[in-house]
Amino acid sequence: MKITGLELFHISIPFLHPYKLSKVYGTLTDAHAVVIKVHTDAGIVGLGEADPKNPFTEETPASVMAVMREGIAPYLLGRDPLQVSEIESHLDQAVKGNLMSRGAVNMALFDILGKVHQLPVHVFLGGLRHDQLPLLGSIGSGTPAEDADAIETLIQQGFRTVMIKMGALSVREEIRRAVAAVERYGDRLTLIMDANQGWSFKEALQFIEGIHGSEPAVLEQPVAIGDLAKLKSIRDRIPYLLSVDESLVTLEDAAEVIRSGAADAFSVKVSKNGGLSKSLTIARAAEVFGIKPARTLPAPGPDRPPAQPCGRPPWRWCNRSRRSP
Numbered sequence: 001m002k003i004t005g006l007e008l009f010h011i012s013i014p015f016l017h018p019y020k021l022s023k024v025y026g027t028l029t030d031a032h033a034v035v036i037k038v039h040t041d042a043g044i045v046g047l048g049e050a051d052p053k054n055p056f057t058e059e060t061p062a063s064v065m066a067v068m069r070e071g072i073a074p075y076l077l078g079r080d081p082l083q084v085s086e087i088e089s090h091l092d093q094a095v096k097g098n099l100m101s102r103g104a105v106n107m108a109l110f111d112i113l114g115k116v117h118q119l120p121v122h123v124f125l126g127g128l129r130h131d132q133l134p135l136l137g138s139i140g141s142g143t144p145a146e147d148a149d150a151i152e153t154l155i156q157q158g159f160r161t162v163m164i165k166m167g168a169l170s171v172r173e174e175i176r177r178a179v180a181a182v183e184r185y186g187d188r189l190t191l192i193m194d195a196n197q198g199w200s201f202k203e204a205l206q207f208i209e210g211i212h213g214s215e216p217a218v219l220e221q222p223v224a225i226g227d228l229a230k231l232k233s234i235r236d237r238i239p240y241l242l243s244v245d246e247s248l249v250t251l252e253d254a255a256e257v258i259r260s261g262a263a264d265a266f267s268v269k270v271s272k273n274g275g276l277s278k279s280l281t282i283a284r285a286a287e288v289f290g291i292k293p294a295r296t297l298p299a300p301g302p303d304r305p306p307a308q309p310c311g312r313p314p315w316r317w318c319n320r321s322r323r324s325p
Ligand SMILES: [Mg+2]
Pocket: 194, 196, 220, 221, 245, 246, 267
């Protein structure tokens, strides 16, 4: 079988409501993606997707389109699409960076593999691990009353994990929002507070001090990506999980975060992390080191008791199992 062509589509899907994120990202009105179709001489077409959002990612839809046309398509044309590892390995060397572009190709090749053998793709990734997973619903920045309305809508839709975006308002306002949400929903929802790099280290400390006693399940990416020592310092002060998202893009990032002990949980995303193969490698490394999947935690209940803060600042975790990274 040979690859005969590549089609690219830049799609833009408008949100029902503007999605207000941290001050680093502003307010989004559309979700952008680049969908690729990899055509073969057998008539089978593989689909892949890149979800670039600069500055969340280094890539943009336009850069994905350009890299696909100029860097990836000339190599892919005429290749056997079933040689997924060989193609992945070559593109890792020939196309530096641009992880989302390479990831979309990886997805499309697995799609072809599954269609050729008429098997679900998980068969080629080691088999099925879960037959169902909790889905995460996310709300942008609002007042506590607006947050409650948005959360109620998600609950009605069946969500039990809710990510609340932080980092757009003053820390004082974010504390009010977080405490209100945890006090109202913390016993029945898995709540993730995601600051999307929106705070300085000092602001992050103010936040965790301000919500003391109203603990979410997870705090995600409170500060900017580079300084893992600051993330580690935050992690050491909180009894709930510290998750990295923007700090976790490449396999090397995963190794560095594990080495530095900077996180309890990883936000693994198939597009951001460069496709199915690389995302699976990161997920397996996380599992080896006891790092949790931030987006698929179990709902609160007997298996996940609420975190127990200990005393006054500087706090120490109490009921969190600790391990050396
Ligand atoms: Mg995030």
